[in-house]
Amino acid sequence: MPSKHPQYTLRIPQELLDKLHYIAEYNARSCNKEIERLIRIHIKNFEKVYGEITREDIENFNRNQS
Secondary structure, eight states: OOOOSOOOOOOOOHHHHHHHHHHHHHTTOOHHHHHHHHHHHHHHHHHHHHOOOOHHHHHHHHHHHO
16 A cells, blocks of 8 residues: 655765665665655754744644745
8 A cells, every 4th residue: 555655855965875774774674764864864954952942833834934
């Protein structure tokens, strides 16, 4: 069954992609799950410094991007 999650195309230098695949395999994860893990860590660290990103923050950001 196909995922209902949005898809995002990532452009990345081949060397970084190769290293990411290596790390993902080492951690027994797919490359996609490794990227998701790294994003979650990055967001958590950002929110530690600047506070939680709320749904309202995201909606305001999206409104301002239009």
